Amino acid sequence: xxxxxxxxxxxxxxxxxxxxxxxxxxxxxxxxxxxxxxxxxxxxxxxxxxxxxxxxxxxxxxxxxxxxxxxxxxxxxxxxxxxxxxxxxxxxxxxxxxxxxxxxxxxxxxxxxxxxxxxxxxxxxxxxxxxxxxxxxxxxxxxxxxxxxxxxxxxxxxxxxxxxxxxxxxxxxxxxxxxxxxxxxxxxxxxxxxxxxxxxxxxxxxxxxxxxxxxxxxxxxxxxxxxxxxxxxxxxxxxxxxxxxxxxxxxxxxxxxxxxx
Numbered sequence: 001x002x003x004x005x006x007x008x009x010x011x012x013x014x015x016x017x018x019x020x021x022x023x024x025x026x027x028x029x030x031x032x033x034x035x036x037x038x039x040x041x042x043x044x045x046x047x048x049x050x051x052x053x054x055x056x057x058x059x060x061x062x063x064x065x066x067x068x069x070x071x072x073x074x075x076x077x078x079x080x081x082x083x084x085x086x087x088x089x090x091x092x093x094x095x096x097x098x099x100x101x102x103x104x105x106x107x108x109x110x111x112x113x114x115x116x117x118x119x120x121x122x123x124x125x126x127x128x129x130x131x132x133x134x135x136x137x138x139x140x141x142x143x144x145x146x147x148x149x150x151x152x153x154x155x156x157x158x159x160x161x162x163x164x165x166x167x168x169x170x171x172x173x174x175x176x177x178x179x180x181x182x183x184x185x186x187x188x189x190x191x192x193x194x195x196x197x198x199x200x201x202x203x204x205x206x207x208x209x210x211x212x213x214x215x216x217x218x219x220x221x222x223x224x225x226x227x228x229x230x231x232x233x234x235x236x237x238x239x240x241x242x243x244x245x246x247x248x249x250x251x252x253x254x255x256x257x258x259x260x261x
Contacts, residue, residue, distance in 0.1 A: 009159025
C-alpha cells in the first residue's frame with residue numbers, strides 16, 4: 001500500500017482542479033472531514049486539504065476555460081527536466097513545462113501516449129503528502145487505458161515501475177510498484193483496460209481513498225450533491241469499492257481494503 005516514504009515513481013501528491021473551490025472544499029469536508037487551508041494570498045486560490053493537521057490532498061481553481069474538473073495524480077521525479085524529456089521521447093506530451101514552486105519543489109504536467117493526464121513533483125522543501133493509507137486519505141491509484149501493456153512500457157521507462165498480472169473478473173489487472181524493494185510492499189496502484197463502450201474521456205488516472213465504510217461514504221457523496229458511478233460492491237481479495245464523482249464531475253473511488261490486503 002501507498003506510504004509517505006516516497007521513492008522514484010511513487011504517487012507523492014494529489015490535487016483537484018475545479019471551477020468552484022469554495023463548493024469543492026465544502027463537498028470534501030462533508031464527505032471526508034477534510035479542512036481546507038489556503039496556501040496564501042499569492043497562491044492564486046490554491047490550498048491544501050488537511051486531516052488531523054496533515055496534508056492529504058490539494059485544491060486549486062481551473063486555469064483554462066472549458067477545462068474539465070478532475071483529480072491529478074503526481075509521481076515523484078528525482079530530475080523533472082529529464083522526466084519531461086523522457087515523456088516526449090516516449091510519445092507523451094508536456095502540458096506544463098517544469099517550474100519551480102517557490103522553493104517547495106518542481107512540478108510539471110504531462111499526458112501519456114494514450115491520453116491519460118498525470119503530473120510529477122520533484123521535492124524541495126515540500127516532500128509530498130503527509131498522510132496516506134489511513135481512513136479518508138489516498139490509498140491507491142489506478143490507470144484506465146485502451147492498452148495496459150503499452151501504458152506499462154511507457155511508465156516503466158519513466159520511473160522503472162514493475163508490474164504483476166492479477167486475474168480479476170472479466171479481465172487481467174496489472175498491479176504496479178516502484179523499482180525498489182519487494183513488489184508486494186512497493187505496490188501502490190494498478191492498470192486496467194477500459195471497459196467495453198468507454199470513450200476517450202474515460203482514459204484517466206483514478207485516485208482511491210480509504211474509508212471505514214464505503215456504503216456510508218457513498219451516501220455522504222450523494223447527500224452532498226455528488227453522483228454515484230458504481231455502487232458499493234465487494235471485490236474478492238481486494239475489499240469493498242465504489243466509484244463516485246463530486247458535483248463538478250471529478251471522478252474518484254472509495255476502498256475499504258479486505259483484511260490482510
